Amino acid sequence: MPDRKGKIVGFELSIPQPETAASFYKDVFGWDVGDPSHGYAPVSTEKENGIYGGISKGGGDFPHRVRIHMEVYSIDETLAEAEKSGALVVKGKMESEDFSLAYLVDPTGIEFGLIERKERSS
Structure with a gap:
């Protein structure tokens, strides 16, 4: 079983002017920003x-x-452990083709996401 507990693998920036932010981060930091969907x-x-x-x-x-996203081996197990430790589940496990995702708030009020990658069979 791979150790994926808590590795930061992604982020989300939510802002009133996403186009302005996209231009800023592209120009200043060279980020590759794709077309919105x-x-x-x-x-x-x-x-x-x-x-x-x-x-x-x-x-x-x-x-x-x-919001940062942390990769975990099992969202279900991590959600249960986080709730026992005082976290609030904001959005439970959501499924996509390649991964599952959930949003939580820690006991201090910081929101974060959990990602569980789905293994692809060849």
Whole structure:
């Protein structure tokens, strides 16, 4: 079983002007920002060894947010462990083709995401 507990593998920037942010990070840091799909523009911070993320429009109630994503071996086990330790599950396990995702808030109020990659069979 690979040790994937807590490795930071991604991020999200949610802001009122995502286009302005995309231009800023492209110009200043050289980030590769893709075309938005469903309001979310994928980001690669580096050609090699960088982490991936995205830029999207923040919600009206909380327009500015930076959220890290941590990779775990099992979202289900990590959610249970996190709740026992005082975390609040904001959005439970969501499925996509390549990974599962969940959002939590730690006991101090910091929001973060969990990612469990799905193994691909050849």
